[in-house]
Amino acid sequence: MDELGAWFDTPSLSAGAAVVGRWADAGPLPDIDLRPSGLRVRPAPGGPAPTSDPAALQELRIVFDAVDTAAVKDFWRTAFGYRATGGERLVDPLHRDPDISVLPTDDVRPLRNRFHVDVVRPSAVVETVRGDRKPTGAWGVMLPDSEGNELDLVPQDSLSPEASDWQTLFAAMTFYPTASAAQAVQLVTAVAQLADAAGIPLGLDIRADGVVLDHGKDKWEEAGEAFVELATRIQTAAHDLGLTAKTDELRFVQLGLDAVDVPAVQAFWATVLGYTPDPRVEVGEIYDPRRLNPGFIFQQLDASETERRQQRNRIRLELDIAHDQLPARVAQALQAGGQIRAEQPGRCSLTDPEGNELDLVTRNPL
Structure with a gap:
């Protein structure tokens, strides 16, 4: 088993909730990301054989190269509501959104990055x-x-007066702290049954201190009143269990990338990450089909901005992947127009067709 955990296929949220219940009976619950098609668990307990699809087992990290690392780290810690680890890394207390690393550099890069970061949080927090x-x-x-x-x-x-526990952070979300694994399983089971009955997919992230419910970007708007009705029923079920929503730590994260040849750059990232293009062509997005990692939006960059295009970004990305997936991912990147910038054991630094950087980093088996 890899440090990234394992993905287990299940046919519905309710079936996945039953697996969560069996694990809770066996001991402390690990971090579990439950989706309509299955669940990711870290670290993985014993159970059915995990799927061979490696796209389910990957984690993105945002890396900043900074001259003043302390100032940059403090800005992003506050903006994201993250916890400092004592080293270069910042982490999400709910273990959902990408880690941030701030690394020192003497290379001053004064022009705008082609990468930027979008974060949506409750208005009072912002x-x-x-x-x-x-x-x-x-x-x-x-x-x-x-x-x-x-x-x-x-x-x-x-979201609405009827479903005030839910925040519309591009995705509709809420978080219910729980006092025990048994209480978490009760909530997950109730939510899964309600969502399956309504035919509305949800993501449920089960943590030691509570459960995050997430409908996915823009999905609540597409579902309209049907989702508001579901959210209201879920809120009632949570209150019946004695739970109170806490939403100040929730956030929605996506990454933006400016490109001259948007189709070529978008194709590179979709290929290497195993992402799906949003069918709404006008929004220029790709997303993780399991909604385990942040999505990307692509925006047009003027070809005349030569110096900005040639400057190395201060932001780059790292992708942790399973230990045996590196050769295949590198081959996919090259086929999609990428280039190798540097290599060392367990790591390959790549650039997309316009020089934006992605480091593939392997996790060793446990």
Whole structure:
């Protein structure tokens, strides 16, 4: 078994909830990400053989190269609501969104990155994070860190008066802290049955201290009143279990990338990450079909911005993959127009067709 855990196929949320219940009976629950098609568990307990699909076992990380690492780290820790580990890394307390690493560099890069980061959080949290800083940018939500790395920090509010436990953070989400594994299983079972009956897929992330419910980006708008009705029934079920929502730590994260040849760059990232293009061509997005890792949006870059295109980004990405997947991923990247920037045992640094960087990093088997 790999450090990344394992993915187990299940035919429905309710079937997956039953597996969660059996694991809870056997001992402490690990981190579990339950989806309509299966579940990812870290670390993996004994159970049915995991799927051979490696795309389910990968984790993205955002890496900043910074001259003033302390200032950059503090900005992103506050913006994301992350916890510092004492080293270069920042982590999500709920173990859902990508880790952030801030690494030192003497290479000053004054022009705008082609990467930027979008984070959506509850309005009250965003107001606190902004403080007396005035956001700018096309949408009036952009905050730069001290070295010019751009964050679009977007405020959002509750879903409806009837389902006020839910926040519309691009995706409709809520979090219910739980006092025990048994209480978590009760909630997961109830939610799975309600969602399956409504025919509305949800993501349930089960953690030691509670359960996050997530409908996926824009899905609540597409489902309309049917989702509001489901969210209201789930809220009632949670309250019947004595649970109270806590949403201040929730966030939605996506990565933005400016490109001259958007189709070529988008195809590279979709291929290497195993992502799916959004059928709405006008939004220019790709997403993880299991919704375990953040999605990407692609925006047009003017070909005349030669210096900006030639400058190395201060932001790059790392992808942790299973130990035996590196050769295949590298081959896919090259076929999709990428190039190898550097190699060493267990790591391959790649660039996409326009020089944006992705490091493939292997995890060793346990």
